[in-house]
Amino acid sequence: MPEFAEVEFFRKRWAQATAGQRIRSVELHPAAKIFRGTNPAAIKRALTGAKYLSSEAQAKQMLFRFSGGSWLGVHLGMSGELRAEPIGYTLLKHDHLVLATAKHQLVFSDPRMFGRVQFHHGPTPPAWWTKIAPPILSPEFNVEAVAAFLKRRARAPIKAVLLMQERFPGIGNWMADEILWRAALHPKRLAGSLQPAEVKILWRECRHICRLALDTIAGRGNYLPPDLNAHIPRTWLFWHRWEDGGRCPRTGVLLVREEVGGRTTCWSPRRQNL
């Protein structure tokens, strides 16, 4: 589920519940696949008694920093979510990691377990964090960089290219469709076939959707929406892409759903032409 702005929503949810707090206890299921490649016992040892310091979201990842040089990385995969539950909350089947403060239980749950938890100990953030591609909302994500990347991936459909995290960090299936729909580009267009003007529109829409999604889904400033989709307008493709008989919010034409680049893709046929 979670892409760019949703990840920030979940980060904020944990951050608000844990601000200024110490972790009193850590509960986890060591055998859960989300701990693949890490040492769950080390996480438990390091975080018990540690104070939450700060956190960040980048692309589809989150990094939570604790006292004692402990860094907890979270990737939500396809079905992961972070929740803040009251003390006394009874764990559900897929709650794999729980950090308890004096006020809340911070829960990471993930039924499909494509998500993952990473842990690092040291004075500086780990390599798996610092190597994430420059954010779409940063100056490094400029139209030249996008054009160069599209040229290198010239023979791949543009939809598949937008899903490549090395250049479009945080973009997932629904955001890619939303961007192409706004940019009026057919998802099957080969990346190399885009004219300079089209590349510019695509670049601008990437930034626009990221900004818009961030404000709408994760909320501005300290405000956190009650749930992920609370404020997403009906004018976005988002609401219509999975509906049978769904129609384009701009043209009213029936939407098309088909696999492109190995992923189910939705587009508006009159608006997005090959």
Added chain:
DNA sequence: GTGCTTGTTGGCCA
């Protein structure tokens, strides 16, 4: 039972 699913990775092949 069947056929999906907002993600990532590694193996295969041109």
Added chain:
DNA sequence: GTGGCCAACAAGCA
């Protein structure tokens, strides 16, 4: 070596 495609991972839902 590079780039593109696809299965696999796992569980729930219609």
